[in-house]
Amino acid sequence: MAVISAIPIVPYTVGANRIVRGMRIEHVCGDPTLSEEGDHALNMRIVQTALRALKTEVDAPTIFEPSETQAAEVAHVS
Amino acid sequence: MKVLHYLNQFFGGIGGEEHANEPARLLDGAVGPGRALDAALGDGGSVIATIVCGDNYFVENEDAARAFVKTAIEEHKPDVIVTGPAFDSGRYGLACGLVGQIARENGVPSLSAMEPDNPGVAVYRRDMICLPTGTNVADMGKILQQVAGFAVRLGAGETLGSALEEGYIPRGFRPDMMHEKPGSTRAVDMVLARINGEPFQSEIVIRDYDHVSPPPPLETLEGIKVAIVTSGGLVPKGNPDKLAAARADSYFHYSIDGMQELVAGEWETIHGGYGHHWVNERDPNYVVPLRSLRKLEAQKEIGSIYGSYISTVGNQTSITNARQFGQEIAKEFTEAEVGAVIMVPT
Numbered sequence: 001m002a003v004i005s006a007i008p009i010v011p012y013t014v015g016a017n018r019i020v021r022g023m024r025i026e027h028v029c030g031d032p033t034l035s036e037e038g039d040h041a042l043n044m045r046i047v048q049t050a051l052r053a054l055k056t057e058v059d060a061p062t063i064f065e066p067s068e069t070q071a072a073e074v075a076h077v078s
Numbered sequence: 079m080k081v082l083h084y085l086n087q088f089f090g091g092i093g094g095e096e097h098a099n100e101p102a103r104l105l106d107g108a109v110g111p112g113r114a115l116d117a118a119l120g121d122g123g124s125v126i127a128t129i130v131c132g133d134n135y136f137v138e139n140e141d142a143a144r145a146f147v148k149t150a151i152e153e154h155k156p157d158v159i160v161t162g163p164a165f166d167s168g169r170y171g172l173a174c175g176l177v178g179q180i181a182r183e184n185g186v187p188s189l190s191a192m193e194p195d196n197p198g199v200a201v202y203r204r205d206m207i208c209l210p211t212g213t214n215v216a217d218m219g220k221i222l223q224q225v226a227g228f229a230v231r232l233g234a235g236e237t238l239g240s241a242l243e244e245g246y247i248p249r250g251f252r253p254d255m256m257h258e259k260p261g262s263t264r265a266v267d268m269v270l271a272r273i274n275g276e277p278f279q280s281e282i283v284i285r286d287y288d289h290v291s292p293p294p295p296l297e298t299l300e301g302i303k304v305a306i307v308t309s310g311g312l313v314p315k316g317n318p319d320k321l322a323a324a325r326a327d328s329y330f331h332y333s334i335d336g337m338q339e340l341v342a343g344e345w346e347t348i349h350g351g352y353g354h355h356w357v358n359e360r361d362p363n364y365v366v367p368l369r370s371l372r373k374l375e376a377q378k379e380i381g382s383i384y385g386s387y388i389s390t391v392g393n394q395t396s397i398t399n400a401r402q403f404g405q406e407i408a409k410e411f412t413e414a415e416v417g418a419v420i421m422v423p424t
Contacts, residue, residue, distance in 0.1 A: 001419040004367075007137055007172065011423070013201045017292035025134050025169070027356040027364040028310070028422055040370075043363060047370040050420050051299055051379065058292045 002050035002064075004028055012061045018053040019063045020046060045069055079123030079233040082156035082186075083112045084147075084177045086170045090130030095353055098169075100132035101139075102146040104153075111218055115160060118226035123233055127154050129177075134352070136173035143173075147180045156186060157233035161206070163191035163221050164198060166213045166394040168351065175202025182206070187232040191221050194247055195397055207238065208247045213394065242279070252282075288401070302417035305384035307407065309392030310365035310424035311349030312340075312357065322391060323350030329390035329403050334383065339369035351393035352424050365422050384416050392423050 003011045006022040022028035023042070030043045049069040056064070087097040089110045108116040108125035116125040129150055136143045151159075159181040161174035174190040175198035181188035182205050191209040192198055199208060207228060211221050228246070231238065241248040257264070264281070271278035296302060312332075313321050319330045334340070340362035347357045347365065356364060363369045366387050374380050388407055392400070411419065 001421055003421045003423065005423050007169075009201055010168075010172070010197045013197070015288065015290055017290065022422070024138055025352045025424055027361075028424055029364045029367045029370075030361060032356050032360050039361070043361075043367055044370040044373065047367050047374065047420070051374070051418075054299065054418050055295050055297070057295045060292075 002053040004046060004050055008063045012063060015061060017058050017061055018050075018056070019061060020049045020053055021063055021065055022046060042066075079119075079158070079230060080126045080154065080156045081115070081119065081123055081229055081233065082150060082154055082159045083108065083115065083125050083128045084159065084161040084174060085110055085112065085128060085130050086136075086164075086167070086173060087130060087132045088170075090128065092130060092132070095351075098132045098134040098353060100130075101135050102129055102131035102143060104129055104146075104150050111163070111222060114219055115222045115226055115229075118223050119230065120226075122226070122230035123157070125160075126156065131173065133167070133169035133173060136176065137169050140176065143176065144180055147177055148184060151181070151184050151186055157235075158229050159186055159188040160225060160229055161188065161190040163209075163211050163218065163225070164193075164196060165211055165215055166193040166196055168197045168394070171196035171198025172201060174198050175205060175208075178202055178206030178208075187235075189225060189228050189232055191225055199247055203247060204249050204251070207232065207249075209245070210247050296418060299380045299418060300378055301381040303382045303384055303415060304371060304380050304418045304420060305411055305414075305416045306334075306366050306368065306371070306387040306420050306422070307389075308365045308387065308422045308424075309349075309390050309395070310352075310357070310422055311347045311391040311393070312345055312362055312365045312387075312389050313348055315344055315346045317346070317348050321348055321389065323348050324391065324393045324395075326391040326393070326395045327399055329388055329407070331386035331388055333386050334366075334368055335385045337368060338372050339363055340366055347424075349391050349393055349424060351391075365424060367420070367422070371420070381417075384411070384414065 002018040003016045004020040004022045006025045006028045008019045008021050011019045029046045030039045046066045049066040053064040087100050105128045109128040112125045161177045164170040164174045171192045178188040188206045191211050194210050268278045345362040
């Protein structure tokens with residue numbers, strides 16, 4: 001399990017092992033100040049960070065930063 | 079004896095959840111429950127100033143909040159800082175704890191009061207003296223009497239006794255002390271008391287969260303079924319199952335079969351602990367990121383998405399209930415061969 005949280009210190013303290021830093025409490029997986037396109041790309045980056053966390057070996061609570069996730073080429077599915 | 083008090087926007091009289099993003103402000107004298115605290119201090123001291131800040135602002139802008147509190151300390155030179163009481167309000171408890179940490183870093187003793195399950199205790203218990211409360215705000219007067227008593231002692235530079243003797247929440251410290259009997263004798267005495275059915279008190283009180291060993295990483299998510307869980311309270315518009323906005327005792331499944339994304343207007347969050355505007359009006363995928371996961375499914379980055387997302391509310395929810403939800407959901411996912419879970423709390 002990967003936990004996406006805007007206050008990562010809480011899952012960190014209670015012992016969740018794979019934690020992704022979200023944006024803010026009211027919009028954890030995105031940022032409404034961005035354009036819709038930018039916001040969707042950010043949501044994707046955060047979710048991709050969760051997948052990266054799930055593929056990473058950890059031995060204790062670890063916080064993964066979306067800013068450190070390579071934005072993969074995202075084909076637009078419409 | 080000078081007390082600096084910290085309150086959130088609600089108790090500080092600014093307003094409710096719609097004001098949770100208010101930046102910190104410093105007010106003269108006592109505000110809201112601070113007036114009762116000031117009265118309870120009597121001749122022992124007074125509340126000289128009050129910091130009031132929105133719950134979201136404080137925990138989301140830690141650097142700015144930290145600087146603000148530090149400046150307030152330098153300006154007013156309090157003998158003790160009192161925060162809350164925060165009861166079972168999670169963000170408020172976290173803010174109180176953070177103020178406690180800043181106080182400690184600046185050499186000022188601090189005191190708070192909140193429910194022992196409050197995440198503020200879990201995160202900051204080492205930084206502050208914290209008195210246990212229940213969840214009933216009507217107990218405010220009684221709690222502030224206790225707070226005032228401790229504040230006077232801390233403000234006078236007194237070193238408190240142990241958590242057990244004094245009744246505050248254990249901080250997880252084991253200070254060195256001299257004891258008339260060696261540990262081996264005390265341990266044997268304890269065993270004998272237990273055998274004889276006599277009362278005894280362990281010297282080590284352990285209250286901790288479950289330790290969950292991290293599962294090994296997945297080599298790939300190709301072919302893996304991924305499930306989405308949220309404690310952000312997202313439900314179909316109208317909340318057909320009447321999921322509770324606070325202290326949830328249930329969780330619900332909502333089908334996402336065939337959906338490419340969650341469409342604003344068809345869903346809503348009923349969570350009682352954060353502003354709903356962005357999730358409800360702009361994008362429910364902020365708490366259930368289905369849109370991105372569908373794209374990743376189409377690109378075969380993941381195998382499939384479990385047919386329903388699971389929703390509950392993580393707002394003053396008891397650890398007992400949360401543990402039961404987790405155990406039931408884990409069993410369900412294991413039987414359904416779910417290989418990975420993405421959880422979004424708010």
